[in-house]
Amino acid sequence: MKTKAVFYHAGCPVCVAAEQNVAAALDPARFDVEVVHLGTAKARLAEAEQAGVKSVPALVIGGQAYHINFGAGVEALR
Amino acid sequence: MKTKAVFYHAGCPVCVAAEQNVAAALDPARFDVEVVHLGTAKARLAEAEQAGVKSVPALVIGGQAYHINFGAGVEALR
Numbered sequence: 001m002k003t004k005a006v007f008y009h010a011g012c013p014v015c016v017a018a019e020q021n022v023a024a025a026l027d028p029a030r031f032d033v034e035v036v037h038l039g040t041a042k043a044r045l046a047e048a049e050q051a052g053v054k055s056v057p058a059l060v061i062g063g064q065a066y067h068i069n070f071g072a073g074v075e076a077l078r
Numbered sequence: 079m080k081t082k083a084v085f086y087h088a089g090c091p092v093c094v095a096a097e098q099n100v101a102a103a104l105d106p107a108r109f110d111v112e113v114v115h116l117g118t119a120k121a122r123l124a125e126a127e128q129a130g131v132k133s134v135p136a137l138v139i140g141g142q143a144y145h146i147n148f149g150a151g152v153e154a155l156r
Contacts, residue, residue, distance in 0.1 A: 005103070021139050025083070027105040061099045068144050 002032045006060045008048050010039040014071035018057040022068055031061070038077045049074060083109045084138045086126050088117040092149035096135040100146055109139070116155045127152060 007023035009015035019035060026033055036044050038056060048058070052065035055073045059066045085101035087093035097113060104111055114122050116134060126136070130143035133151045137144045 003103075017142065018144060021142055022100075022137065022144050025081075025104045025109060025139060027103060027107075029105075031103060059100065061103060064095065064099055066096060066100050066146050068146055 002030060003062050005031045005033045005062075006048075006051075007033060007035045007057065008038050008044075008053055008060070009035065009057045010072050010077055011037055012056070012071040014069050015057040018059075018068040018071075022057075023059060038074070042077070045074065045077060080108060080110045081140050083111045083140075084126075084129075085111060085113045085135065086116050086122075086131055086138070087113065087135045088150050088155055089115055090134070090149040092147050093135040096137075096146045096149075100135075101137060116152070120155070123152065123155060 005026055007019055009019055023033055038045055051060045053074055055067050056071050057068045059068060083104055085097055087097055101111055116123055116126060129138045131152055133145050134149050135146045137146060
């Protein structure tokens with residue numbers, strides 16, 4: 001079974017670069033990668049915060065949050 | 079040809095988690111991943127800084143630096 005990976009972003013340039021170069025670099029044989037734009041999908045904010053996401057872009061793999069560089073704080077997306 | 083990816087770390091817990099969950103998640107069909115411990119391989123510090131690495135753990139993919147969470151600043155590794 002593949003591991004779920006969620007890439008949270010907000011459409012910012014830092015986010016787009018991380019999406020194209022990190023999220024897209026994950027092994028598709030092992031990971032199901034979902035890309036979530038928290039600026040438009042605000043209903044997913046609670047889930048992201050629960051996984052430990054403090055800023056975007058962030059990649060949650062197997063429930064662990066990895067913040068990749070810094071685009072914006074989650075509090076700015078409410 | 080595979081893209082070169084270098085994961086720089088310093089052996090810290092934040093680094094180890096990122097190595098196991100992000101660096102190891104990259105697609106081996108597309109990336110050659112090298113893992114560099116900057117605490118022991120200090121000769122690689124200049125190269126890491128030139129790639130834009132400010133803190134570890136960091137992943138440099140195709141010459142672009144992505145800082146993953148925060149373990150230690152590069153200046154602490156000199």
